[in-house]
Amino acid sequence: MSELPDRQAINAIIEGHYADPFSLLGMHQTSNGLEVRALLPDASEVWVIETSTGRKCAQLKCLDSRGFFNGVIPRRKNPFRYQLAVTWHGEQNLIDDAYRFGPLLQELDSWLLAEGTHLRPYETLGAHADVIDGISGTRFSVWAPNARRVSVVGDFNYWDGRRHPMRFRQEIGIWELFVPAARTGQLYKFEIIDNKGQLRLKSDPFAFESQMRPDSASVICGLPEKVVMREDRKAANAFDAPISIYEVHLGSWRRHTDNNFWLSYKELEEQLIPYVKEMGFTHIELMPINEHPFDGSWGYQPVGMYAPTRRFGTRDEFRHFVAAAHAAGLNVILDWVPGHFPSDDFGLAQFDGTALYEHEDPREGFHQDWNTLIYNYGRREVSNYLAGNALYWVERFGIDSLRVDAVASMIYRDYSRPQGEWVPNHFGGRENLEAIDFIRYTNRMLGNTAPGAVTIAEESTDFHGVSRPPETGGLGFWYKWNLGWMHDTLDYMKHDPIYRSHHHHLMTFGMLYNYTENFVLPLSHDEVVHGKRSILDRMPGDTWQKFANLRAYYGWMWAFPGKKLLFMGGEFAQGREWNHDASLDWHLLEGEDNWHHGVQRLVRDLNFTYRHHAPMHQCDFEGNGFEWLVVDDYENSVFIFARRDRDGNEIIVASNFTPVPRYNYRFGINQPGAWREIMNTDSVHYHGSNTGNGGVVWSDPLPSHNREHSLMLTLPPLATIWLVREAE
Template sequence: MHTQLTLSQIGSLIEGTCGDPGAILGPHGVDYQGTPAVAVRGFFPDSRAAWVVDDRDGVRRPMQKIHPAGFYEAICPAAFAPEVFRNDALPPTTPDRPGYTLQVAQQSGEIVAMQDPYAVPSILTDFDRYLIGEGKHHELYNRLGAHVRSAGDKTDGSDAGVNFAVWAPNARTVQVVGDFNGWDGRKAVMRVHPYLGIWELFVPGAKAGDRYKYRLQTEHGEWVDKSDPLGFAAELPPLTASIVADLTQHEWNDNQWMQKRAETEVLKQPYNVYEVHLGSWQQGPGRTHGWLDYRDLAHRLVDYCHRMNFTHVELMPVSEHPFTGSWGYQTVGYFAPTSRHGSPEDFMYFVDFMHQNNIGVIIDWVPAHFPKDGHGLYRFDGSPLYEHADPRQGEHPDWGTMIFNYGRNEVRNFLVANALFWLDKYHIDGLRVDAVASMLYLDYSREGGEWIPNQYGGRENLEAIDFIREFNVAVHEKHPGAITVAEESTAWPGVSRPTYDGGLGFTFKWNMGWMNDTLRYMRNEPIHRKYHQDELTFSLIYAFTENFTLPLSHDEVVHGKGSLISQMPGDMWQKFANLRLLYSYMWTHPGKNLLFMGGEIAQWTEWHHDHGPQWELLDFKTHRGVQNLVADLNQLVIENPALHAEDHSGEGFEWVDCMNHEASVLVYLRKAPGAAPMLVCCNFTPVPRDQYRVGVPAGGNYWHEVLNSDAGIYGGSNVGNYPGLHVTGVPHHGRPDSVLVNIPPLGVTIFRLEE
């Protein structure tokens, strides 16, 4: 038999450079000796023989070996395959497919039965193609990447395999290589979807757990191996292959949590957030770099959060990253939880277990930039694909990373789908978006001439703004109750305001101004604080312009800044008292609360990703005292709506005394409809303020002391007002009644009105 293919066509298959293998391999209509027929072709390197088996009658037709490298062809009757497949390089999505199975005899003599990869329908429907073309396919992760699937209903498993699909519009050829084909790309040359630039192939016999990469020939003829941009799992760094993972196997048991989350008014709930770096929070002997697995971490974190009354954990990026020292902020595998702590199934268990124990899970998400690692997104198909070509737009001057091209439909689609992926597949409760300011401004960290203005001549990155709004709208529409949080350090208006009102659409914004002003104030020696009281009161001028979270994050205890307690002035007693004062003031200030691990035990050393908190310090009463205080502050916020229900409304806060600079005293009320008001008295000097008169609103005659940062259990000197205060009936501070308060040195005392 003589094939109708040219030697050039066969040669391109053998060399692995064929740009359209579907036009050659698989079933194709031919004219054989004047009669319509179907030519079934296959390329099986390192094989001895091959057959086509008719599924209807089991007839086994031998395939002729056209080329010794392993190219085969069999001429079959026209009825052998549906008419729709003739001359199609890429079969449409339809239940019809050729009614045959391939059998291949390996050099070992083993005969392997498989579905013809070039006859399997595409996983992409016409609607998928339309949405991808528009850049609006919010479930892109269900189509691109590696998906375990069956090509039919065979009982012998010959139709089982994995569907691979990747976007690489400027590649000449794309192969998928992995454990399933001996990393020989000639055995799996992918087919391309015209106009979309998506390459796809069903690989029979591939399975969950197999390692793989894409091998691309660039437009310049170079070959590069890349990890899957939508890969669901990855090898443990420094290895870089993607791993096939089936994300459908976990049985979720958090229905109660998810339903309650969807029905909850987010802004009025208590958020006591514990920021955690999973690699260093706790470590175990005998493990790789001490890393605990997700399941072990879940149980330990639940126990600790319950002990400390944290409502949520915020995880520094869990997406796969090659450099541990980047803490996860230089992401390569946007769709893969890092393998440092286990498999995707293990991370699902982590989130599920947290939810079953009423702990929310927020993760840091990094759509602002990505690293230049060769196996990642950088020049993915040999061209600037995910990034801008111009370094004035595409390269970050501070971090040596690449900036996403937000003006490209496919890139926006990739990022929005990635955000939704974590909420969909892993039930994540929120995304904290890193480095938002670097996305909003074209001149971020750039001098004149180093950036390109927008179409109106301004510095605003209009494409990034559109992306951020699209992301926030998609998250809130598709996952009610989920939150988005912006780390945004400028005065950009409306960060946490709805997009329909001109805002960016985030649920919360980190209050970086409050953090900077407060820490700068607290570093002052108490004798000088009277000259800086405006640094504390200023935050209330803008406190309700955004939905703020008050962050004392990892950024405040790295890069030479020292730990929080080491930043406090004074002798040892004053350092601890100042830290307790800082926390008590923070927890009673309007806004949700976030504290980085180690801060709750007053650790002395700056955080390092290889070491984590100094848990041994809990042998000392002073450090246990700070830990006890944080736990009690968290519980106080949870139990008292006045401290959380109106965090983002001026109705929830009222100054009583903010003008006493000389004494460095602040007094304020926290309120909420239907809840008992809370009176907060702060003394930022080491001098006790005995019998300090404070005006109080009418109603009730007794204020119960519910927390005192100077209590002995916290390591303080027990200056206070236990059990509480009786109203004197003397007007003060413009209020009809008043109380006399003993405000402890470098301390805060908190009262609740009792009827």
């Protein structure tokens, strides 16, 4: 190598078009000895300092007024550790040269990243504080295989892309650089000259913390420590466990009354967690908290998949929030969105000038419904980025479950597309085979790597085996939202009771397919927005009937097979639609006891009663856990069924969805004896009419409904009651 680079090379490195900066910058052995080259814009004087002795070895000459320095160290042939004493604006600074450090990626990491099977790609890619050769700094790496040049820019280099161009690892398409003195808390981005020669400034896809909109820089911070896996998580998420989920949008659960501003993670820890525990829920589900640019997306258009949003505080404060939930005995579910991402220029879109994370063809890569981009799951690096993110939230934050958003949009190529506007798979079908493979891999990986953590699918079609193991052709989710049950039962409840006899099947149809999946019964945020009205406001009748209908419906829901989910505000019957820009209507609970207090007490009692009695949850997905006792009384709109645990213990559930009390209502039962009313949604405690059965009812040896014994009950108007058999 000659001791003086040519003018063409100097121009290229300064203009940001030199493909291999390490071949030019740093210390090199030449025919005249050791040569040191540095690009230091605005520097007036540069000396090479031997680190071990602190003595000046050589002064570098300025070969270009734009800041290119070069010098030969006389009488030295072998490389040694050195620093640069640089004078800027009359002040001398001692710095370590980023171009004296060797390659960063280890061979095994490179192999696994190229293969797309790295369990924890976030341990390698992104920004990581490190000490190399005794020097503190940050190692940066980013996947951008088609870029012409990538520099890391930030607070540590005046956001000047000339100062830190990165090394390109051509075999895996990753750019890397160790920047001495870049430290935790500093902002950074990647400055990319893309394959078309255009300059792009991109946030780090693997950033562990980011600025909040409208700013979009990434923040250097350490990788969160692994959270010790809780032994009780597996039992809490099990198929036979009582699972009652409180779904929350952190930005609008409650706000400061003086300025309508969000509560912080710390304030939510102090207020939300005790409330959820007091209400008897077992799980708290957080709508997406990944960093996102648009508040109105509710987090479902994330750009920072690895960064908890700064809207409510720091990443560590969020970790503390999760730990506090665990300490209170609550499991935490996180809404996870691997199905699409926004097209903001600072994000993943056209990352290196090509459709790197998305598909090039808009028929495959553009979501018409949401104006977002669709991940290219067939690209190993993209699937690895997403699967690694799933494990990241579980291992590094202690998240107990991931609820995966919009699964149907992932697994069907024709999702919400007319004929001719989608591309079939290579077999000519409509399934997105690559997305299906990604889902199966991620679910299998989590099951093997993080035992006890589970995934829940929001899947709106009848795709076979969503919650069945991949080995049997399923997708491998543990649970699936039962959107069919939700639509059918809400459609039934909106009808005036006088017409419900004509829609009786809407309440019974769910049992025909109940055992095809492991279902969660969801009354989610999607049901209280966009003109659908609140759950309370969908109920027919006057105020009394609206609240009675709602209470009866909740009693039915908590008794029906399947785990439970209720969106915030539903537990006290919020009257208006949810607004993400405002607090829930907590003022409805102020003052004297009222209808809303009654619903709140009911939900709390439903939760604790449901959790206490094994028949209500233990056999949700087993055929012997449910039996219709009265299924065809459409004229009276009465439904009666038994729930059963593995020991044969039963609870009888009876619903009367008309405002007419049904006195002396007789029906056949399996187990004779004394039956005690443990739940009555018409109780005066819940602001009902207090019609009921006064505690214990004895069965009679009178045949009914093809059974030898029967009960005769009073069925309250617009109410659901639960009865448990007393011990002999």
